[in-house]
Amino acid sequence: MNKVVIDIESFSFGIGGKEILKDVSLTVHEGDYASIVGPNGAGKTTLLKCLSRIHKGGRGTIAVAGKKLEKYSQKELALKVGYVPQADGRHAPFTVREFVLMGRYPYLGPFSPPGPSDTAAVREAMAVTGTLQFSERFLGTLSGGERQKVYIAAALAQQAQVLLLDEPTTFLDPRHASDIYRLLAGINRERGVTIISVTHDINSAVLTSRTILALKAGAVAYCGPAEEFMKEDILQGVYEKPFSLMRHPRYGRTIVAPEVP
Amino acid sequence: MGRDGKNKRVLLAVILLFAVSVFVGAPMVGMQSLSIHSVLHPAAAGLDADIFWKIRVPRVCIAFLAGAALAVSGMAFQAVFRNPLATPFTLGVASGASLGAAVYMRLGLAVGLFGVSGMSMFAFGGAALSIVLVYGLTRIKSGFSIGTMLLAGVALNFFFSSAILFIQYMSDFTDSTRILRWTMGGLEIMGYESVLNMAPFVASGAAIILFLTHELNLLMTGEELAISRGANVGGIKKVLFFATSLMVGGVVSICGPIGFVGMMVPHICRLLIGADHRYLTPATLLFGGAFLTLCDMLARTLIAPAEMPVGIITALLGGPFFIWLLLGKSSSKMGMME
Numbered sequence: 001m002n003k004v005v006i007d008i009e010s011f012s013f014g015i016g017g018k019e020i021l022k023d024v025s026l027t028v029h030e031g032d033y034a035s036i037v038g039p040n041g042a043g044k045t046t047l048l049k050c051l052s053r054i055h056k057g058g059r060g061t062i063a064v065a066g067k068k069l070e071k072y073s074q075k076e077l078a079l080k081v082g083y084v085p086q087a088d089g090r091h092a093p094f095t096v097r098e099f100v101l102m103g104r105y106p107y108l109g110p111f112s113p114p115g116p117s118d119t120a121a122v123r124e125a126m127a128v129t130g131t132l133q134f135s136e137r138f139l140g141t142l143s144g145g146e147r148q149k150v151y152i153a154a155a156l157a158q159q160a161q162v163l164l165l166d167e168p169t170t171f172l173d174p175r176h177a178s179d180i181y182r183l184l185a186g187i188n189r190e191r192g193v194t195i196i197s198v199t200h201d202i203n204s205a206v207l208t209s210r211t212i213l214a215l216k217a218g219a220v221a222y223c224g225p226a227e228e229f230m231k232e233d234i235l236q237g238v239y240e241k242p243f244s245l246m247r248h249p250r251y252g253r254t255i256v257a258p259e260v261p
Numbered sequence: 262m263g264r265d266g267k268n269k270r271v272l273l274a275v276i277l278l279f280a281v282s283v284f285v286g287a288p289m290v291g292m293q294s295l296s297i298h299s300v301l302h303p304a305a306a307g308l309d310a311d312i313f314w315k316i317r318v319p320r321v322c323i324a325f326l327a328g329a330a331l332a333v334s335g336m337a338f339q340a341v342f343r344n345p346l347a348t349p350f351t352l353g354v355a356s357g358a359s360l361g362a363a364v365y366m367r368l369g370l371a372v373g374l375f376g377v378s379g380m381s382m383f384a385f386g387g388a389a390l391s392i393v394l395v396y397g398l399t400r401i402k403s404g405f406s407i408g409t410m411l412l413a414g415v416a417l418n419f420f421f422s423s424a425i426l427f428i429q430y431m432s433d434f435t436d437s438t439r440i441l442r443w444t445m446g447g448l449e450i451m452g453y454e455s456v457l458n459m460a461p462f463v464a465s466g467a468a469i470i471l472f473l474t475h476e477l478n479l480l481m482t483g484e485e486l487a488i489s490r491g492a493n494v495g496g497i498k499k500v501l502f503f504a505t506s507l508m509v510g511g512v513v514s515i516c517g518p519i520g521f522v523g524m525m526v527p528h529i530c531r532l533l534i535g536a537d538h539r540y541l542t543p544a545t546l547l548f549g550g551a552f553l554t555l556c557d558m559l560a561r562t563l564i565a566p567a568e569m570p571v572g573i574i575t576a577l578l579g580g581p582f583f584i585w586l587l588l589g590k591s592s593s594k595m596g597m598m599e
Contacts, residue, residue: 097265111472
């Protein structure tokens with residue numbers, strides 16, 4: 001088994017007196033591909049934001065690469081953990097290349113122009129994500145799928161060990177969604193980047209990831225191998241509705257059958 | 262990087278050239294035409310030399326410094342609030358600084374600290390107070406919209422203006438006239454003393470902002486993303502608010518509130534050179550200085566032999582510009598507004 005890269009121990013977190021995460025414990029190993037699923041408002045996004053220290057505080061401990069989160073400076077943490085937020089429809093007036101270059105922030109001092117290593121990292125991140133072709137376009141002119149690839153490129157340029165993604169495929173059509181899943185699988189397999197991705201798409205979560213973490217009302221409802229998550233009683237426990245399961249015709253894995261409402 | 266970076270450096274050099282020629286040329290223009298010879302002659306002592314060196318040069322210095330400071334403050338606010346309409350004027354920061362200065366005048370104080378004028382310090386205090394207020398107001402409702410921000414600014418503007426009126430009402434005739442004339446915003450009759458008073462505020466504020474260009478870029482992409490890239494957003498915003506308060510306070514205490522420079526200049530510069538603050542910041546400083554110097558040149562020549570406050574010129578230009586930004590296509594908002 002690989003080294004533990006993220007270790008969360010009975011972590012609780014609230015905003016404005018409302019407890020959003022309750023006693024969450026979780027370990028993620030280096031090179032793992034984990035999906036976080038669960039009903040709306042279960043605390044999935046909050047957990048990602050606590051990991052990247054967008055939200056500060058909370059009870060319990062979170063350790064990244066063996067060091068407690070609060071011991072990191074924000075720049076040091078950025079060298080370990082990258083973050084791709086949910087699409088919010090607002091775009092800063094930057095070109096794609098300017099935006100990807102900002103992923104190099106933790107490596108740059110004030111006034112210092114980007115050096116050769118920065119340029120190389122940016123170029124490589126854009127090559128991997130297939131975004132070199134629109135490097136001079138403005139963010140606001142991109143489609144949803146292109147935008148998502150650019151955001152992933154910027155996080156890759158950051159060269160962090162762990163990549164957190166918040167619903168990376170929610171607004172994408174099936175083709176662009178599978179582009180993103182293929183990209184993430186490649187990054188995970190070839191670079192050993194640990195991926196933690198929040199999603200509502202149970203089937204994709206099961207087909208793409210090794211580990212599944214299900215949150216329900218801020219608490220962990222399931223944490224373990226992806227295949228074992230696909231049991232009627234477990235799913236019903238998480239989502240409070242019955243599911244019909246079936247076997248995927250090509251991959252043989254258990255998936256959730258679509259249903260008529 | 263590469264070709265793009267080279268183009269931007271060339272553009273920046275052109276803007277520098279433009280700013281220098283405005284700065285050098287502006288003192289030559291005025292209702293009294295001067296001959297270069299009589300001004301620059303080593304033994305120059307005539308009326309021409311006096312007009313040039315004692316009136317026009319300091320006035321151009323003030324205009325340039327004030328324009329640079331107001332423009333770059335606007336640019337910083339626009340990055341922090343992610344909104345092209347955020348400026349010292351629309352956020353109520355300029356009127357906060359005015360209130361500080363008016364309080365100082367009413368109190369009739371004549372204090373200073375380490376050679377810094379008390380009035381500038383009061384204006385700085387007023388500016389800092391209003392930034393804290395307007396930022397706090399936009400923060401109460403989560404995910405502040407452009408509407409919340411502008412309304413908070415309008416509310417602060419009303420409040421501070423009434424407070425200034427109240428101070429005027431309570432003042433005697435001399436103080437009252439002095440405050441009234443000063444709130445119109447102008448650059449008349451100022452000597453080198455005013456230049457020396459304002460320069461440290463503008464220089465230190467601008468230096469801080471030039472130091473934070475990477476951070477301004479990140480803030481523009483959103484706070485959460487900026488944090489995840491390693492920026493200490495809370496601290497950066499405090500430093501930026503401090504720097505902008507210094508500049509706005511320093512300018513307002515001398516020139517009164519001059520509007521719209523902080524909106525027009527950064528926007529024009531963004532269209533010219535792009536939004537990357539590594540290039541945008543120096544461009545905005547230079548272009549802002551040149552812009553207000555040109556506006557002031559108009560103000561002192563258009564209705565010669567009389568002259569008008571430069572604030573009237575900038576407002577006449579800025580009003581339509583504001584509406585164009587507000588109603589314009591998403592391209593003119595550069596994706597900064599929802």
